Amino acid sequence: MKKVLVFSMLSFTAFSGFSQSIDKIINAKEVAAIENVLASDSLRGRATFTDDIEKASNFIENKFQKIGLQPFPGAKNFRQEFFMNQSTNTVANITIDGAVIPDSLVGIISFQPKVDLTEKDNVKIIKLSAGDNIRQKIGAILKSKENLLVLVDPSFERYRSILRHLGKESMTPETNTIVFLFGVDNVKTFNIHLENTIVKKPLNNVVxxxxxxxxxxxxxxxxxxYDHLGVGQPVNGDSIYNGANDDASGVTAVLSLAKYFKKANNNARTIIFATFTAEEIGEFGSQYFSKQFDPAKVVAMFNIEMIGTESKWGKNSAYITGYDKTDMGKILERNLTGSAFKFYPDPYTEQHLFYRSDNASLAKLGVPAHTISTSKMDNEPNYHKVSDEISTLDMDNMAEIIKAIALSSTTIVDGKDTPTRVDTSKLN
Structure with a gap:
């Protein structure tokens, strides 16, 4: 494999000589070996609450054990366990202006065993209109404490399967009910009768x-x-959302970095390697993780999300979300001086990526927590599709990105650099 990272001898004196052997630890062959397990059809998309994500957890735990990591302080193993409430809708009788709405046109978020609502009750009717920023609008909807009836414009048809399964889980019991309706333009009268089965179920991060x-x-x-979307409606005969890029690529990076730093055996600061569950359904794993220690002790968080494809700048490049919120990006760039690799500020700021991945749980507490990615979020062809498979990834480029993360983080791991904190008063 062609080496594209060339560093001056002064750049990494703490790892003198060791960085020269990084190609033996982090390379396309090793990257592919991990990807071929996590993104295989046998793991069926690693959906939360399935046997498939259990298999993924076991694989990561075994890797941590083989590498020689230690469990999180106070833990008996690498599992960081917590519980969530899962709601399964068993009865949904909904009429709008006297017409019965089929189940296929309804999405429900409700954690009450029984719900009966009409237009005479306290229910707010809102619209997801054509041209709306759906991510921002859904974010506001999920934060609402009101009962909501959401009329979804036909232009969002491709989101139907996601909206129909959104919000089936929560870490705390919710008191409001949200009903998404597809193909309904206006509402005068309605009758909503729901019956739900609420089950408390275990989940775990691997740390x-x-x-x-x-x-x-x-x-x-x-x-x-390490979670993804699981199995959905078939598209051209394929129903498995493998999540090779999202985010088996990030987990591959974490495992590769763990192996690299363990072999270096020279980290001044404690390094925590964390793979989170339940990101796709609301970042619940990272939320729980962020509450298990004093955030003031965390000097930096490198969250890695979708690095399997080339960035908009091509090979040997990646971007950092929330670049302007701390000086961490500048530190990483400085450590890569003289190399062929380049970190850039997030070019998709209008999509608010800084708040849409697991770094957000720590950043909201002031931690210099950023996501590193290459995903072209304005035109990533396989994002959240069954086509997000191993064959679409560039293993050589992935290996170079992981090496760049390892080497650019060295002065932070060594205790020589400490990034500035996130100003939580300016988060929006």
Missing amino acids: GILPGKTLPDEYVIFSAH
Whole structure:
């Protein structure tokens, strides 16, 4: 494999000589070996609450064990377990202006065993209109504490399967009910009768650590989410959302970085390697993780999300979300001086990516927590599709990105650089 990272000898004195062997640890062959497991059809898309994500967890745990990581302090193993409430709608009788609405045109978020609502009750009717920023609008809808009837414009038809399954899980019982309706333009009268089965179910992040040699109470986090969308409606005969890029590629990076830093065995600060569950349904895994320690002890978080395809700038490049919120990006760029690799600020700021991945849970607490990605979010052809398969990834370029993350983070891991904190008063 052609080496595209060339560093001056002064760049990484703490790893003197070791960085020269990085190609033996992080390379396309090793990257592909991990991807071929996590994104295989046998794991059926790693959906939350399935046996398939359990298999993925076991694979990551075994990797952590083989690498030689330690469990999170106080944990008996690499699993960081928590519980969520899962709601399954068993009865949905909905009439709009006297017409019965078929189940296929309804999406329900409700954690009450029984719901009966009419136009005489406290229900707010809102619209997802053509041209709306659906992500922003859905974000506001999910934060609402009111009962909502949401009329979805036909232009959002491709989101139907996602909206119909959105919000089936929560870490805390919700008191409001949200009903999405497809193909309904206007509502005068309505009658909503729902019956739901609420079950408390276990989930787990997979977390391992390398204790720091001289600064053990200061943490650097490398993370990614290992869940994806599972199995859905067939598209051209394929029903498995493999999630090779989203986010098996990020988990592959975390496992590769764990192996690299373990072999280096020279980290001043404690390194936490975390793979999160339940990102796709609301970032619940990272939310739980963020509450397990004092965020003031975390000096940096490298969240890695979708690095399997080339960025808009081509090979040997990636972007950092929330670049202007801390000086962490500048530190990484400085550490890559003289190399062929380039980090860029997030070019998709209108999509608010800084708040849409697992880094957000820590950033909201002031941690310099950023996501590193290459995904072309204005035109990523396989995003959240059954076509997000191993064959679409560039393993050589992935390996170079992971190496760049490893080498650019060295001065932070060594305790030489400490990024500025996120100003939480300016988060929006």
